[in-house]
Amino acid sequence: MTYKSDELPINEVRAEELPTPALTVSELLPETRRALLHRLAVGQAQGRTPSLVGAVVRSGHRVWSGGRSMIEGHAPDENTQYRIGSITKTFIAVLVLRLRDEGLLDLADPLEQHLPGTAAGRATIRELLSHTAGLAAETPGPWWERTDGSLRPELGNLLEEQPFRHPAGERYHYSNPGYALLGALVSKLRRQPWSEVLRQEVLDPLGLTRTTLLPQSPHAGGFAVHPWADVMLPEPLTDTGLMAPAGQLWSTAADLARWAAFLAGSIPGGAEKVLAGTTLAEMRRPACGPDDDWTSSYGLGLQLVRVDGRLLVGHTGSMPGFLASLWLSEEDDVAAVTLTNVTAGPDLLMVGPDLIRIVAEREPLLPSAWRPFTDADPELLALTGPWYWGPTALALHLRAERALELTALSGPARTSRFLPEPDGSWTGLDGYYAGEPLRVVRADDGSVSHLDLAGFVLTRGPYHPAAVTPGDVDPQGWHAG
Template structure:
């Protein structure tokens, strides 16, 4: 029996429609479309328009701007997964002849290449693409503004380069590759490079008066990979479901998960924004969301996914500025999560358990800092700090009997179980950090050794303090 209803409750639907209506009214947009995905299915769509009797459906196209970048990133990662490139490769290896040839592919994906944010004038989003027929026209004479790899600096030209990279390695225009390799397998038949009826027209709304101005609709040419695509709420719900789980027809689940990990691990646990490989990451209302926002003259768009809630939201508007589609999408997610919280999977015991692994579970100590080790499915281990501070991490099992860190400080580091001659576990080694069953025991496993007197009440410590130039009560070295 499915304990999660496929349809949302009437009170939830009413709250979602209210949020959409407030967004359209306060954002002063001609129209606003919203949709919600839960458990991989579209469970709600809604729309508000300046015409009472003409609400757009989820099949009406809107321009989605920089959401296009997430599609381009998928094409690049497909090339990587097929072995046609390495993300560490310099661009020159696969796309020779550009001023950005020394930059790595992953730096372009994650906006850490240092490339300029925009093209040399004129404003590329409002001018015909034929004004920039070549890549050199979108880079300018000095395209690099920051040392590569040093900082996040959003770059639209960087994704123009990635689109050209895809075209060169596939031997076909990037848009054709996208249609063949991604859109058709996912059933996204209403996502196109150029608008197809029915589609919305784009408008600017005067900041100080309720009047509108039509925006031009240009084909941006070589800059198209940065923001050209048109799509619908129905298609973007399919895209959100794909981003959440991957699809072996397009991208393996593990690679989809790689996209949504921060390209550079934030040092602050409370970080509020980051960027993965073609996906933005933000924190809203205490939850982590991944997806992307987009804007082009006349249009705003957002797709955001909450992995913890298994809820995603889409918002599309036909206005240049003045509203925040990301905030509205985040609110749609929050409303569903609060009104109808995710029902967790029932607890089930593990299958056959390796007794040697089971014996590793329980308390461990790094020095005097307490941790606990838990056994998870597929021989995975989870190390959790029990003190006020500590480095927790999950580890996946490797064929050679070690484990690799998946997150936190120990991401990519190797965990080994060091055993005594009799086969009993002596200690854990994680990248040279030693964890023992008791604080600083056994002494032979602890780097630097342990005082032979062991733990005691501190008799004789004043003499020890004097040896290092400090004594209780003093505030300076002798």
């Protein structure tokens, strides 16, 4: 390798529509592409990394990718493989949730029920997915990321005799061995290596042809850069064996861009055969309490962080010689992937969030055009309008496909969206009433008496004496005192 002091090479790829029936997305504006490229170049220079490649996804399409390298004429592109580290965990989580959706396990099951004989048997599958099992963060013995997997030939080598650092379910504590156990669980229930299960059930159906367990050419080599001098040394490219589910995979910016679109639920059609949209949404919700400053949490295999007020969902990855990130903003409908081949570098993991910010601020998402629906049920239309929980004024709206939405008319109030159920009730989708029932209660003559919302009574008037309201209401009604 030689270093050049003149202008470093830049590769840029413009909008590319992924092979799905999604709507065509316009190419990013030239000014936006220039800003993305500038951020990538700053990341490579200030992060002192041999190379850095990034990609941006919008509405399920890769709309930009670029690369920057220390070697003139040799910048990486979207098809160059890098080690993705703990982004591997997002793939393992999808495999486990496929098993759950097929009825082969329950997330509340203890690991021992399906994978007996480990020191972590009492941990539940949900706790392992969300890093709340209390397991040790790392394996005993030498640094597993830089040593061959042959040093840990059995599952028993991944954990100490007493591997729990915290009571199960008490707090979030990241555990690499926990995901190694989940990979072993997949292998046990599918009766073949988890990597082969991943290829058959996820990679091939989604067209992720450049995501592999071991590197395939063209791929980047991993390096460490001296903290006080501009010199490098190569990092070992080890096969970590049983620890591979925690961080072994190699992938490309193009493959991870498609993976980000999948995790966001932006790939229609065949992607539903890999994992249902409702399960993907479950992955993206917090499965454990946020940290003390309410900036981060963890779902089922996905990290959740707030950066400059924007909620990002995804995962970072780190292995000796490599850093990676995959983040998506559901509100902005933008995702970003970054891959680099250095062990550590200043702010390199912030490049991805910055790529999202650049696109979201320069080209904010256009809202979908308003369209009326033509199948409004007259009985549901009659339910719309003002309702009152005591003196709190609310409004009930009818949405498409018999969905309802409860909003505040004035001041703070508990609001939610509700999806219809076959029995004529509705179930809360979000907010305080997520999972709670909403029912219409009728009088003896068939007219609507009130709404029962998780036990709360909503009436057409605020504390009307004739209304069905728990507790006594002054028969004089509202008066001066």
